[in-house]
Amino acid sequence: MPAPLLLDRLLQIADLFQRDMAREYEGTALSPARMAVLWTVHHAGPSPQHAIAEALDVTPRNITALVDALEGAGFVERLPHPTDRRTRLVGLTADGVSVMSRTTREHEALNATLLDAVDEADRQRVEAGLAAIAERLSAMVAEASASASTSASASASASATERTT
Structure with missing residues (x-):
């Protein structure tokens, strides 16, 4: 049986995080999408909804x-x-601040636990490698998104041209 590819391991990790989040949010008013909003406001401060959407x-x-x-x-x-006056900001309430403070502490503890699985001499290289992979994937996703937008625009233009001729 062939050894798992790096991609296989990354997908396994993503799946494990998804399952852990689902377990953590079960029976609460929170979900990954709602937590993403809380993280955004936590880091950016009170923000207009359009900025959060962006x-x-x-x-x-x-x-x-x-x-x-x-x-x-x-x-x-x-x-x-x-x-x-026309714009409203979304800000954390005291309960929101409390949830984000607890979540930040939990993330720091989980980060330390996960890093403990890696030999101390290798941690810096692992972190650098993961950062490089995240940057490459981000660039690939942005490029694919831009390409899809360009293709959609070209299709729309072609359809409009066909309708007018």
């Missing part, structure tokens, strides 16, 4: 539903923008 690469409508659910669960609140 950061997460989802539609504004999707963010509205996520923020509505998080607001209903008491994790975020909509706040007035200090200079633009």
